[in-house]
Amino acid sequence: MKVFYLFTALAVASLAWSANGQTCGTNPNVPNNDFGASSSYADPTNDCEIRVNVFIHLVGRSDGSNRPSSSHAYNIAYKLGTSFSPWKITIDYLGYDEINSDTYGLPNSLTLFNYTNLFSVNAHSNAIDIYVVPQGTTTFGAAAAAIPSKALVVPLDLAVNASGFPTEVTSHELGHCFNLFHTFHGTAEGGSTPELANGSNNTTAGDFIPDTPADPVNTIGACVNNCSYSPNWLQCNTTDANGHSYAADLTNIMSYGPINCLSHYTPHQAHRMRTALRNASVLAGVRTLASSAFDNNAITVDNVRVTSTPVFVSPGSHSVRLNTFGNLQSISWSANPSWIPIYTLGAQCDFTISSGQSLTLNVTATTSCGGPQSRSISFSVPYSYKVYPNTATNVLNVEFEKVEYEEGLPDEVALISERSQKIVRSVKVREAFRNKNLENQSKVVFDVKNLARGRYYLKVNSDHLRNSESSTTRILLVE
Known part of the structure; x- marks a missing residue:
């Protein structure tokens, strides 16, 4: 009976999103365990690297139809990497497999009462298992197994947008796996007490994160204008219990901002995730803590x-x-x-x-x-060279000494007319070395016999070298 009540409450909370085409079905009604995050704070951008393994399961029907592709898996993993890397959390993509099953791949086959059964299929002990299912397979959208946990499910139409680009929805669910609540937790859903707009109770209420503003928005499309909180729109709770106005951040990945608006975590959210990755036993097998200086x-x-x-x-x-x-x-x-x-x-x-x-x-x-x-x-210092003869008639040589690496050569050698200031001869030196087109793999030879007699400049460019400057040698062509 307790389980039935838990998921019934969750289903009611989820309906608000499903009407707008986006849902998070993760159960918010769990005790807050920050695994020590509130006792001390470490700047995540200057902390030790944590590496997290992920494995992606592509789910389709029994005949393989409607199954997401391997390119979807790669793009989703890449997006996760960019979302978490600013916080010294490196996502290591271990690969993908294909699951063909009408049990999990048919429309509406996954509900809030049975979706966790999917997480036992081809599960990994050493990775977060991400199950990407066809559009319409779930009745609730995306969900993590729990807060925290090591598995999540996301429909393809939420994981990527209509143009095929990955969204932050998978990052949102992975945030739950890493022990984050919604930014409106307690304020617009159960599991906590409401957070006050002035932030005075932000570590003991709401999402328990001090640098996420109190958020009353649990319905996509409500209270938002151009990705900004707009209390003048419909379905908005504009003030808290003290009459203070909210200033929600609907670009936070853990908010119910529109999918295209989600873009970032905060430093304290990152700190809470990193602390859970270090200390939560359920995540111990999926992460590696850096031991490097x-x-x-x-x-x-x-x-x-x-x-x-x-x-x-x-x-x-x-x-x-x-x-x-x-x-x-x-x-x-x-x-x-x-x-x-x-x-x-x-x-x-x-x-x-x-x-x-x-x-x-x-x-x-x-x-x-x-x-x-x-x-x-x-x-x-990559090269030294000599130019000879400086007074030339038929041939001009540019010879480089101690040539061992392509990177140690200049990008280009060019002969420029003093009169016209135009390049009359040039060689891409590194490309020529790579293609074995240099004489003795060390010399550029210019045929100058058909050039007008007069003054020229030989310019050696090394743009690929750090703090490099071009060098110039004056050349005289004579009869």
């Missing part, structure tokens, strides 16, 4: 993310920064050769390098996420 696969050089080494730079001054996780506790830098001076401030190291030089930076760091962790980062 910094990202070993990428660094930032001159404000550009770099993933491969050696790093080729132009002569001059450069700045490198480690992408650290958590709070930096200790760090040490050293240079090889040691006579090249470096200047360090925490995770940042500045240096100056000259033509013909190479430099290796060695760094060891410990943060609140892990360590000590070490790595070496090699830098090189």
